[in-house]
Amino acid sequence: MLEKNSKPIHIVIFFSRIFVGVMLVFLLVFCLVKTPISPSSASLKQSLSKLDYSGIFASMLQSENHLLFIDKNVNSNISLSKVLFTLVTNINPSKSITLLGREIPGLDMYNTEIAIAGKGTNLTNLPFDPPPKSNDDIIKERPIADNQNLNNESNSEEKSKQGDSSNNTLKKVVYIYQSHSWESFLPLISGAKVPNDATSTNNKINVVAVGSRLTQALIDKGIGVEHDTSNMGAELKAKNWNYNNAYSLSREHAQEVMTGDRDVKFLIDIHRDSQRKAVTTTTIKGKKYARIDIIVGKENKNYKDNLNYAKELNSMLEKLYPGLSRGVFIKSKSEGNGIYNQDLSNRSILLEFGGVDNNLEELYNAVDAFAKVFSDYYWKAEEVNG
DSSP states (O other), rough: HHHHHHHHHHHHHHHHHHHHHHHHHHHHHHHHHHHHHOOOOOOOHHHHHHHHHHHHHHHHHHHTTTTOOTTTOOOOOOHHHHHHHHHSSSSSOOHHHHHEEEEHHGGGGOOOEEEETTTTTOOSSOOOOOOOGGGGGGGOOOOOOTTTOOGGSSOEEEEEEHHHGGTTTTTTTEEEOOTTBBBBOOBTTTTTOSSGOOSSSSSTBBBBHHHHHHHHHHTTTTTTEOOOOOHHHHHHHHHHOOOOGGGHHHHHHHHHHHHHHHHHOOOEEOOOOOOHHHHEEEEETTTEEEOOOEEEESTTTHHHHHHHHEEEEEHHHHHHHHOOOEEEEEEOOOTTTTTTTSSSOOSEEEEEEOOOTHHHHHHHHHHHHHHHHHHHHHHHHHTTTT
């Protein structure tokens, strides 16, 4: 009789131990970080993907029946406490930087994964995008530097805004936009000295100018483009939103375009890096270029397709313009937005052209190079598709 009743007792003891263990982990986490616990989907996915479920199940069975034989090939050395700790804190005990990144501002950018490292790219110079000091910075129209002869530049912005006549007959397959349209470049702004000054709502000197140049370059190659030249800072303010809502706002724009035009398949969100000139500039055959970062979000259903797409573009860039690309980088929610609207298309990327110190000549050289590579990719795909 005693033997029959011992089984439920063992089960109660087993689950009690698990409950106590979980509570101890939560208590330990609270003592360490003193912040609300909110595991990200990235940490959950990463941790769960690495679990050996057969080993866990075998270990649980053996804990109840010590005569149970476990194959030595099955990994039974599983630290449940480590798994639980990682799940609830997004901190990997074997990777100290995940702990320090929460305490030292800016250090969490080192969580960015390098899928492909371009020339000179390493953990010390990863692309990063610090938030503006205040919401006022994203709605300032700063004066153009005196040495900028913008009148002699191409009328890409005007054509992009009004609709170039040569684009009217083209099927629009590319949507170019700028979630952080205020991102600008120090050489183009009068009196700008430090990276935090590199913001402006003037579309002649911010990343919208880069988008306009790319739009016209692709149109010239027979590829139809829809370019969004919206002042995102002003729209965020009108909605009483802040910098953190930029991708939600650009998502509304992108969805509207894709709903109205089902031919759009390629999404390109243009930004600029915050690294300095030594990192973001290269010389190829005597010509200076602003280097390009290719960013892929990990937190969406199209992650693998977009990553392969980014890798292919990167390979083509390296072949024609060695050193132009800084590489392909993967970001999850712990390092940024993690989605970047890339769930809307499996041919969607975020491109960073240059950094805060690059000038228009360097930027436009990079844009024209990318347009050449993208055009080769696009027409090759069209040929394959018949």
